[in-house]
Amino acid sequence: MKYKSYGKIPTRKGFGEGLVELGEQNPNIVVLGGDITSSVLTSFFRDKFPDRFFSIGIAEQNATTIAVGLALSGKIPFFSSYSAFSAFRNADQLRISVAYNNANVKIGGGHSGVTVGPDGATHQSLEEVAFLRTLPNMTLIVPADYNETKKATIASGNMFGPTFIRFGRSAGESFTTPESEFIIGKANQLTDGNDVAIFACGTLVWEALLAAEELEKQKGIKARVINLHTIKPIDYEAIVNAAKECGAIVTAEEHQIHGGMGSAVAEVVVKNYPVPMEFIGIQDRFGLSGEPEELMQYFNLNHQTIFASALRAIERRDKGFDKIRKVIDFNK
Amino acid sequence: MSFNISFPDTTFENKQRSIEEFFEISLELRRDIIKSLFLAKSGHSGGSLGTADIFAVLFFGGFLNYDPKNWKNPNRDRFILSVGHIAPILYATLARAGFFHPSELATLRKLGSRLQGHPGLDANLPGIETSSGSLGQGVSIAVGMALSQKYLDKTDNFTFTMTGDGELEEGSVWEAAMAASNYKLSNFCWIVDNNDCQIDGRVTDVMNIYPLQEKFEAFGFDVVTIDGHNYSEIISAFTKFKNNSKNSEKPTCIIAKTYMGRGISFMEDKYSWHGVPPNEEQAIKALEELDKLDAELKKSNKLN
């Protein structure tokens, strides 16, 4: 395979380090703490720039709107908590005060998805992509690994407008390099192929690469793996080209299938060039306690599922929708 | 070195007790916390240990009306753990009260367990009244239950809730406080675990919540501030609540001054123990310390 893992590094480390780099470049960068600074690693910034760090306590609604006040005073505030609390507890604030104001507020959603592990369902946010991508003015990024999270953090600080970056707690495979290109809104095609397209984001990108390798080895199928790190604004061109050139699409994400990245891709596909699609994600249920690796397997968020779904998407393309099943059950 | 962990199947009745008996129960609860968290390899030691004395009195001193054999009895009192991350103390308490077999404590936080990292109603563990873990929500759920008891079901039952002190930084907590006194919920008892610790440090340093007594009084509560490790003070606080509920229209708030990690020398009053479990060496040491306290208690001959 063209890509190799440089080891397991938590994406949140990229967020923490990205903030420090931003802080060095721009004195307007300000960080707000929500009592879990050493979990989401805003502690790096706090220790380096104590004068530009404000502890707000366990008060996500207040922190979000205080950030708006800072943004409307010309600052570039970052607030981060667990995604479960920095996307939902403050949902109204995000909608009205952040997005409607088009305030230059940056939110980090750490500890997202089932890879939070034993904390269980309450802390495993699996719905925020669905909510955030419906907010006008919002930019939504789900980086794939440590380096990409760092780049996304820096890029978001250098652009104007509300931005949400979703990242995780556990150490995932790190495979992008400090040099590889990252542009907000531009999908990264990782492998070439015209047999099937696999769109993935976050923890599932590495799994998609593993699946593509197996598809080629076992079946001679060349899969086009696309890292769709920016979910909003979405890369229309990459999606339409994939639909036209591959004719079959699989999406994979550590998120509910309803309303997530897969749904965003489907909106583009259906409008422009309908082709069969398979959706990998959490199937309309809440998470549960367990070890991160264990849960990824339990919920079928792995390369084996991507492999099988790719074969099914290809079969549906080649035999036609009706020949396979009369009604395609979205959930099965 | 490896050591065997087992959970004896001791259960305790809910009745009037001596100080020494409460102490003995609290030692058993603390052992359960250490053992289950060690096996889970993650979870919140500090707040669980720090509130064990309050749980011992509330559940085993005749203050909370419940029946483990028929736990959904509509005429039960309710206990809502708003500060959901200290689930290990609630699980230990429920096990020792007979809601489920103590051996199940070994499954804490594991795949398929009914003992979720934070209480989950969907896991169907007897005694769990609501899911909690997003701070600030349980206390409002408790207000809803007290409202139902007092005005709709018209029962004589009580609702107890426990919040953390960091949790009080969530604004909705004060909406709950306002509603509880607005609706004269004299059947409502709010315990604050005031250990002055949260994840990032001292509560005072993260976001100052003080003065607490005056705040709750201004919100219309009868407030008692107690030493949350002093059984006599805990007993008289709950007794006062029961009396108030007959004579006053105010809800009660018990501000319990506690130490995070209480009972284990190397954890006591250290916020770094908020969300970590003991490793093997620490677990052995902790259990030894608890055994020593137990031996001293037995030697004192005050237990019957």
Ligand SMILES: Cc1ncc(C[n+]2csc(CCOP(=O)(O)OP(=O)(O)O)c2C)c(N)n1
């Ligand atoms: C709404 C919400 N925000 C953030 C968190 C993350 N969190 C879990 S425990 C905790 C600290 C709680 O402090 P305190 O209530 O004092 O409990 P203690 O540390 O004393 O056990 C935080 C911030 C959460 N569970 N819910």
Ligand SMILES: [Mg+2]
């Ligand atoms: Mg506390």
